[in-house]
Amino acid sequence: MTTVAVKPATMAQALTRALRDAMAADPAVHVMGEDVGTLGGVFRVTDGLAKEFGEDRCTDTPLAEAGILGTAVGMAMYGLRPVVEMQFDAFAYPAFEQLISHVSRMRNRTRGKMPLPITIRVPYGGGIGGVEHHSDSSEAYYMATPGLHVVTPATVADAYGLLRAAIASDDPVVFLEPKRLYWSKDSWNPEEPAPVEPIGRAVVRRSGRSATLLTYGPSVPVCMEAAEAARAEGWDLEVVDLRSLVPFDDETVCASVRRTGRAVVVHESGSFGGPGGEIAARVTERCFHYLEAPVLRVAGFDVPYPPPMLERHHLPGVDRILDAVGRLQWEAES
Amino acid sequence: MTVMEQRGAYRPTPPPAWQPRTDPAPLLPDAEPYRVLGTEAAAKADPELLRTLYAQLVRGRRYNAQATALTKQGRLAVYPSTTGQEACEIAAALVLEERDWLFPSYRDTLAVVARGVDPVEALTLLRGDWHTGYDPYEHRVAPLCTPLATQLPHAVGLAHAARLKGDDVVALAMVGDGGTSEGDFHEALNFAAVWQAPVVFLVQNNGFAISVPLAKQTAAPSLAHKAVGYGMPGRLVDGNDAAAVHEVLSDAVRHARAGGGPTLVEAITYRVDAHTNADDATRYRGDAEVETWREHDPIQLLERELTARGLLDEAGKQAARDAAEAMAADLRAHMNQDPVLDPMDLFAHVYAEPTSHLREQRDQLRAELEAAAETAPEGGTHR
Ligand SMILES: Cc1ncc(C[n+]2csc(CCOP(=O)(O)OP(=O)(O)O)c2C)c(N)n1
Numbered sequence: 001m002t003t004v005a006v007k008p009a010t011m012a013q014a015l016t017r018a019l020r021d022a023m024a025a026d027p028a029v030h031v032m033g034e035d036v037g038t039l040g041g042v043f044r045v046t047d048g049l050a051k052e053f054g055e056d057r058c059t060d061t062p063l064a065e066a067g068i069l070g071t072a073v074g075m076a077m078y079g080l081r082p083v084v085e086m087q088f089d090a091f092a093y094p095a096f097e098q099l100i101s102h103v104s105r106m107r108n109r110t111r112g113k114m115p116l117p118i119t120i121r122v123p124y125g126g127g128i129g130g131v132e133h134h135s136d137s138s139e140a141y142y143m144a145t146p147g148l149h150v151v152t153p154a155t156v157a158d159a160y161g162l163l164r165a166a167i168a169s170d171d172p173v174v175f176l177e178p179k180r181l182y183w184s185k186d187s188w189n190p191e192e193p194a195p196v197e198p199i200g201r202a203v204v205r206r207s208g209r210s211a212t213l214l215t216y217g218p219s220v221p222v223c224m225e226a227a228e229a230a231r232a233e234g235w236d237l238e239v240v241d242l243r244s245l246v247p248f249d250d251e252t253v254c255a256s257v258r259r260t261g262r263a264v265v266v267h268e269s270g271s272f273g274g275p276g277g278e279i280a281a282r283v284t285e286r287c288f289h290y291l292e293a294p295v296l297r298v299a300g301f302d303v304p305y306p307p308p309m310l311e312r313h314h315l316p317g318v319d320r321i322l323d324a325v326g327r328l329q330w331e332a333e334s
Numbered sequence: 335m336t337v338m339e340q341r342g343a344y345r346p347t348p349p350p351a352w353q354p355r356t357d358p359a360p361l362l363p364d365a366e367p368y369r370v371l372g373t374e375a376a377a378k379a380d381p382e383l384l385r386t387l388y389a390q391l392v393r394g395r396r397y398n399a400q401a402t403a404l405t406k407q408g409r410l411a412v413y414p415s416t417t418g419q420e421a422c423e424i425a426a427a428l429v430l431e432e433r434d435w436l437f438p439s440y441r442d443t444l445a446v447v448a449r450g451v452d453p454v455e456a457l458t459l460l461r462g463d464w465h466t467g468y469d470p471y472e473h474r475v476a477p478l479c480t481p482l483a484t485q486l487p488h489a490v491g492l493a494h495a496a497r498l499k500g501d502d503v504v505a506l507a508m509v510g511d512g513g514t515s516e517g518d519f520h521e522a523l524n525f526a527a528v529w530q531a532p533v534v535f536l537v538q539n540n541g542f543a544i545s546v547p548l549a550k551q552t553a554a555p556s557l558a559h560k561a562v563g564y565g566m567p568g569r570l571v572d573g574n575d576a577a578a579v580h581e582v583l584s585d586a587v588r589h590a591r592a593g594g595g596p597t598l599v600e601a602i603t604y605r606v607d608a609h610t611n612a613d614d615a616t617r618y619r620g621d622a623e624v625e626t627w628r629e630h631d632p633i634q635l636l637e638r639e640l641t642a643r644g645l646l647d648e649a650g651k652q653a654a655r656d657a658a659e660a661m662a663a664d665l666r667a668h669m670n671q672d673p674v675l676d677p678m679d680l681f682a683h684v685y686a687e688p689t690s691h692l693r694e695q696r697d698q699l700r701a702e703l704e705a706a707a708e709t710a711p712e713g714g715t716h717r
Contacts, residue, residue, distance in 0.1 A: 034512075038618045039545035062515035062551050063482060063543045091481060094517060129411055132465045133480040272691055301695045303684050308411055308462030313677040313699060320702070 008185040011159045018163035032059040033085030065095040076116040089124040090133035104147030119166045125218040127180035129308040137269030142174045150245040152176035154220035156188040161197035178218035202249035208238035211262035216242040226321040261292040262328040271299035293330030363558035363570040370577035387576040394420040396658035405611040411462040414441040418606035421576035421632035429583040437476045437489040437507035454668045463673040482513040486522035493531040506534045512543020527564040532590035540605035545618040561598035573601030574632040
């Protein structure tokens with residue numbers, strides 16, 4: 001028997017590999033954005049692509065997000081499959097006009113004649129000590145826009161699989177990359193990439209019986225840590241990694257919550273008007289008779305993303321999650 | 335009548351002889367960047383101004399070096415240096431009257447300091463303890479702006495408002511070469527020209543937007559040429575010639591104050607350091623290019639001029655260096671103190687009155703901090 005040494009790879013490397021494989025498999029795939037060429041992107045996710053595929057396939061664009069996404073629309077109209085990089089979460093906002101007015105509704109307004117297979121890669125979320133505009137969690141804006149898929153990996157393998165699936169999708173996909181997990185590693189073999197995950201499936205990362213933590217992206221490792229810590233309290237927590245916010249995997253989520261009877265949604269973005277409200281409502285609508293307690297949310301505060309020195313107070317951490325789990329032993333207030 | 339018949343019937347009236355609204359010729363920038371130092375124009379320059387510029391450049395260079403050093407010590411989260419670009423930074427601050435406004439980009443900490451903002455406060459954003467460390471109204475400096483070019487329409491709006499109120503206030507807005515590609519840049523220029531707003535746009539063309547060279551940013555003959563299409567003058571200046579930048583910006587400010595409307599100034603300079611301390615510039619440029627620009631250093635250019643004219647001796651240079659060193663020592667001392675932050679500040683200024691859910695969240699955090707303080711009196715960690 002031969003053992004294959006499995007190299008630990010980072011999430012950023014898995015994303016690079018996914019882009020490379022997609023470009024090699026389909027000449028219609030074009031990567032574009034600010035600094036994606038010579039520099040390989042500020043997070044080096046597009047490293048080497050310009051060299052390998054030429055600057056027409058991996059293009060340093062002028063510095064203009066509306067222009068990047070707007071021209072991608074035209075390229076997609078003409079049969080290409082653009083993968084655009086928005087350098088940071090909060091720098092994608094100039095492109096919202098294109099995203100909301102055109103990208104998200106082109107299929108619908110043309111009765112299916114003009115689908116736009118565009119992948120929009122957005123590094124998002126906090127925890128890396130970035131100054132203002134480098135830590136936003138903007139998923140709620142994307143989720144609120146019909147016509148967009150919204151996905152976010154939490155593991156190295158998913159980063160590869162989901163990005164391949166996003167690029168293969170005939171619909172626009174907002175691909176949110178949790179930037180604080182870029183350097184996370186696990187034993188994923190870049191030479192034998194995992195099969196492509198279909199978009200829209202959640203996955204149970206850890207099974208348990210006491211309660212379900214519903215989470216995604218950067219909060220998945222935090223929830224896994226919380227689940228470990230909860231054992232000391234006698235709680236056996238299940239962790240569901242949503243992976244895809246749109247479409248939403250009601251099946252996996254509800255199966256889990258019906259088993260455990262209790263749920264907490266965990267994410268970095270603010271709770272008011274945030275993704276957790278939608279998720280809690282869906283779970284309540286579908287699992288009401290199974291629930292032993294209200295679905296709780298542990299989220300970032302409803303404040304503009306704070307400066308680095310205060311972000312640890314803002315981001316949902318293990319203690320806050322455990323507090324919420326404690327409150328799930330819910331009894332009606334008298 | 336069917337639509338097609340209607341279309342067939344449509345006859346546009348022939349246009350009257352077309353006239354451009356403005357003659358583009360006087361708006362066009364000169365082919366060569368304007369220079370003062372080392373030319374005949376230098377003889378006309380005010381010696382006192384040149385000396386002031388010199389002292390400020392030396393101080394600015396020292397500030398850049400000190401701030402960069404602070405990133406290495408972990409005292410600053412990030413610093414985008416303006417080493418090599420000091421002439422633009424200093425001139426931008428010096429040409430403004432007290433009542434005028436400066437709208438800096440994220441790179442322009444030095445201009446903010448030269449405008450009078452406390453050096454430590456100017457670094458607050460980059461240090462990571464708050465988003466803007468200074469009171470924008472105290473020195474009339476808008477917050478350092480991280481998204482590119484978004485401050486430019488603000489500058490136009492402020493200048494317009496001042497004029498509506500009858501104040502002769504000018505706004506000077508700074509942007510990089512890359513930022514000129516953003517939609518906000520174009521919209522700001524257009525509004526400014528249509529409104530004849532008293533604004534000066536200063537583009538510091540330092541060659542790169544992170545890794546992307548100017549040639550990939552624009553196909554225009556120069557960035558200053560962009561002005562003409564909006565109906566304002568474009569001026570090209572050697573951005574390493576402090577006297578020239580000062581003169582061109584002063585002209586533009588005077589023109590704006592007198593009701594002449596906006597000007598776009600492109601200063602040609604170079605980013606000697608990497609984009610920020612986190613950037614690896616060797617990936618996109620060679621040392622030879624950087625060396626050429628080092629030889630065209632703004633401080634040396636001015637020093638040569640001053641020395642040749644007998645306006646600066648060794649003692650004068652030493653005095654400038656000593657003043658800069660004192661500033662750096664003071665900055666170091668202040669930056670080496672840990673800032674005292676109150677986590678409750680998270681909720682302090684989101685709205686004029688905190689909303690009910692913010693009050694709830696504030697109480698939650700307070701309870702958490704109290705609980706943490708009880709279990710770990712040293713101010714224990716919060717997981
Ligand atoms: C809207 C927006 N997009 C992207 C960025 C990320 N970013 C920060 S600085 C920079 C390059 C800016 O280049 P330039 O305008 O030439 O100014 P310089 O850094 O050279 O002073 C980029 C792309 C940003 N800050 N804002």
